[in-house]
Every structure is written in C-alpha cells, then in structure tokens.
Amino acid sequence: MTTHSPQASLVYSKELAAHDMGPNHPLKPIRYAHTVGLMEASGLLESPNVRVVAPRPADREDIERFHHPEYVDVVHAIGSGMIVPGMGEFGFGPGDNPPARGLYDAAALSAGSTIVATELVTSGKSRAAFALAGGVHHHAMPARAAGFGVFNDAVIAIEGLAAQGMRVAYVDIDCHHGDGVQLGFYETQRVLTISIHESGQYLFPGTGHTEETGRADGLGYSVNVPLAPYTGDEVWLEAFEAVVPPLLESFQPDLVFTQLGIDTHFRDPITHLQLTTQGHNQAVRRLGALADRAGLWVAVGGGGYDLGAVARAWTMDLAAMAGFNLPERIPDSFTSVPVPPTFADQPPPDPGAAVTSQTRAFAQESVRQIRKKVFPRHGL
Ligand SMILES: [Zn+2]
Structure with a gap:
C-alpha cells in the first residue's frame, strides 16, 4: 500500500468566519463558511486530494515584519474594546475600517492562516495551499488600516519566505490594486509583484498605474495592469496572457503566491469589471500551470x-488545485446563500461589441506600456 500527501490543503476553521463587521459593511466573513459549505456539498472536501488544516494566529513578531509596533498596539487596543483617541490617523473610523471588538484576533488569525498555507507547501506536505481568509488585507499599510485590510497577511507571509532565501512571484487578480503588497516589495527584486485590476482612475485605492514599476533594486519588479470598467472575460484574459506568463517564465520563482479576489465578478456590488466565475477560474487554472513549474503554489x-459568486468561484478554484471534477450544477443541498443553478455563469453577460472594443483598446495600451517599461528589465 502506498500513501501520498494530498495535493491541496484548505486552511480554514469556523473562527475565521465568525468576525462580524456589522450589517452594512460589504465584507462579510460569513462568506468563508458559505464557501466551505458549498465545497462540502459538492463532495470536494471528501476528495483524497484535499485536506483541511486549521490556522493558528500570527504572533506579534510575524506581524511586525511589516507593521509598526505602535500600529499593532492600536489594533490590539481597539480589539479589546477600548476607545483609542487618534485612531483615525491609523485608518480606523466609520467606513471601510470601523473599530470593532475582536478585530486584533480576527486579523491575526487571518494572517496566521496565510502563514500556515506557506508552511504547508514549503514543508512538502502539500503541492498547493489555499487560505480563504487571507488576501483581503492587501491594502493594509505598515501603520494604517485601509480598504478593509488590517494586517497585510500576504506581505507578512512572503517576508517569511524571502527571509528563507526564496524568490516569490505575487500575482493579484482582485478587482482592486494590491497597493499594500506592492509597497512591501517596491525596492527589492527578490519578490515580483503583478496586479491586474480595474484602473485607479475609477476605483479605490486610486493607484496601480503602469508607471509604478518599482524603485532602486526593485525597478521593473512591480507590475500593474490597469483595465477599464466593464472589461469582460475575453479582454481580461488577453491582458493576463500577454503579461503574466512571460514575466513568470523569465523570473523563475521558487513559489507562486496568488491573490484570488473575485470582486471582478459582474454581480459584484462595489466594482465595475464584468468577469464570470468561469473566466476567473480559467485564470486560476493558468496560474496553477505556471506555479507547477515553480513547484509551490500558495493561494489566498x-x-x-x-x-x-464568492462561494462558487473559490469552490471552483480549490477543485482546480486538487484536480477534482465538480458537478456542473450546484447541489440542491446548498441553500445558505442564493446562487444561480450552475457553478459557471450561464449565459455569461454579453458586454456588446462597442464596449468590448473600448475595453480592449484600454487593455492593449496597458500591455504596451508594460512591454516598454518592464519587459526589457527581464530580458524580454
Ligand atoms: Zn478588491
């Protein structure tokens, strides 16, 4: 009898879904529980290629790889229910980052889940690991909460990998620019960051232009692919294909770290791209093939x-990591959130020829700028 380690690990426990930001806040951590419920109902979690691993909280030393001690103290005080005068200077207040009891523990557990994902792949226990509750903190800055982000799990975890001498490619397909992660590695060529997003001309955080290419040693190692509102699958995937595979093949990372935001979806209430679950998943499958060459794949x-959209897309993504064939239809037993009858969006939205032509022209200009400003630094 032979035993072999599962191909993919899901880093998850119920505590990750328990933090409540209030009824009017768009970020609902309960989405992790819905997603895992759909994974379960689909039989994915019974696959011999999938195992579920519980996270542990990041400790202070981990968090301070990126965040200032004074900021960490403020998050801790807010999390204990204290009123902290001047918390606005650290990004907390009404709006995106309201102060809330339990905030420190929730953010530390989310960051810890991403650290556990990196440990699962670097130790050889898994080929790929998916930390569902990571990644959403990609706007968090060293001394400031931003855009729902508190502790920037991606920077914290990648700093740990870089300290072991690893070369890491970070690819962020969230609808928003991954500004906090870009800042974390703006002056180094050990970590290549690529963010594909709705242009900062139209969407928070307002950055992520093609001119932002890194500084000093890091020049050419920060890459941004801004896209126009209403960009759909076809144009999005063309831009992805023009930029991501050549850069990853040239950079030759030891590990590919992917941020799989699905706020690019056409039903997303706070953004304007027009992707489908199957368009998103096609990009994730492509990233998996590119990660195969590096050998290690961490997803958040x-x-x-x-x-x-969240529950369907991330179930499809974990299935891709584990080589599991999902049914076409959503199982009847899954009723916790309203979903269309199939994993894929059928029929997909049709942006029309005029919109497609405009979004394509915008995307092609972004690609042209990247070819001019970034590709020569990589011998391309
Ligand atoms: Zn986003």
Whole structure:
C-alpha cells in the first residue's frame, strides 16, 4: 500500500468566519463558511486530494515584519474594546475600517492562516495551499488600516519566505490594486509583484498605474495592469496572457503566491469589471500551470462581495488545485446563500461589441506600456 500527501490543503476553521463587521459593511466573513459549505456539498472536501488544516494566529513578531509596533498596539487596543483617541490617523473610523471588538484576533488569525498555507507547501506536505481568509488585507499599510485590510497577511507571509532565501512571484487578480503588497516589495527584486485590476482612475485605492514599476533594486519588479470598467472575460484574459506568463517564465520563482479576489465578478456590488466565475477560474487554472513549474503554489482569497459568486468561484478554484471534477450544477443541498443553478455563469453577460472594443483598446495600451517599461528589465 502506498500513501501520498494530498495535493491541496484548505486552511480554514469556523473562527475565521465568525468576525462580524456589522450589517452594512460589504465584507462579510460569513462568506468563508458559505464557501466551505458549498465545497462540502459538492463532495470536494471528501476528495483524497484535499485536506483541511486549521490556522493558528500570527504572533506579534510575524506581524511586525511589516507593521509598526505602535500600529499593532492600536489594533490590539481597539480589539479589546477600548476607545483609542487618534485612531483615525491609523485608518480606523466609520467606513471601510470601523473599530470593532475582536478585530486584533480576527486579523491575526487571518494572517496566521496565510502563514500556515506557506508552511504547508514549503514543508512538502502539500503541492498547493489555499487560505480563504487571507488576501483581503492587501491594502493594509505598515501603520494604517485601509480598504478593509488590517494586517497585510500576504506581505507578512512572503517576508517569511524571502527571509528563507526564496524568490516569490505575487500575482493579484482582485478587482482592486494590491497597493499594500506592492509597497512591501517596491525596492527589492527578490519578490515580483503583478496586479491586474480595474484602473485607479475609477476605483479605490486610486493607484496601480503602469508607471509604478518599482524603485532602486526593485525597478521593473512591480507590475500593474490597469483595465477599464466593464472589461469582460475575453479582454481580461488577453491582458493576463500577454503579461503574466512571460514575466513568470523569465523570473523563475521558487513559489507562486496568488491573490484570488473575485470582486471582478459582474454581480459584484462595489466594482465595475464584468468577469464570470468561469473566466476567473480559467485564470486560476493558468496560474496553477505556471506555479507547477515553480513547484509551490500558495493561494489566498481576497475581495468578493457577491456571496454567491464568492462561494462558487473559490469552490471552483480549490477543485482546480486538487484536480477534482465538480458537478456542473450546484447541489440542491446548498441553500445558505442564493446562487444561480450552475457553478459557471450561464449565459455569461454579453458586454456588446462597442464596449468590448473600448475595453480592449484600454487593455492593449496597458500591455504596451508594460512591454516598454518592464519587459526589457527581464530580458524580454
Ligand atoms: Zn478588491
């Protein structure tokens, strides 16, 4: 009898879904529980290629790889229910980052889930690992909460990998620019960051332009692919294909770290791209093939505010990591959030020829700028 380790690990426990940001906040951590419910109902979690691993909280030393101690103290005080004068300077207040009891523990557990995912692949226990509750913190800055992000799990985890001498490619397909992660590695060529997003001309955080290419040693190692509102699958995937595979093949990472935000979805309430679950999943499958060459693949979640799109897309993504064939239809037993009858969006939205032509022209200009400003630094 032979035993072999599962191909894919899902890092998850119920505690990750328990934090409540209030009824009017778009980020609903309960989405992780819905997603895992759909994974379960689909038989995916019974696959011999999938195992579920519980996270542990990141400790202070991990968190301070990126965040200032004074900021960490403020998050801790807010999480204990204290009123912290001047918390606005650290990004907390009404809006995206309201102060909430339990905030420190929730953010530390989310960051810890991403660290556990990196450990699962670097130790050889898994080929791929998916930390559902990571990634959404990609806007968090060293001393400031931003865009729902508190502790930037991706920077924290990748800093740990870089300290072991690993070369990491970070690819962020969230609808928003991954500004916090870009900042974390802006002056190094050990970590290549690529973010594909709705242009900052139209969407928070307002950055992620093609001119942002890194600084000092890091020049050419920060890459941004801004896209126009209403960009759909076809144009999105063309831009992805033009930029991501050549850069990853040239960079030759030891590990590919992917942020799989699904706020690009056409039903997402806070953004304007027009992707489908199957368009998103096609990109994730392509990233998996590119990660295969590196050997190690860490995936984190990200944005995603249409709960039915989140549950379907991330179930499809974990299935891709584990080589599991999902049924076409959503199982009848899954009723926790309203979803269309199939995993794929059928029929997909049709942006029409005029919109497609405009979004394609915008995407092609972004690709042209990247070819001019970034590709020569990589011998391309
Ligand atoms: Zn986002």
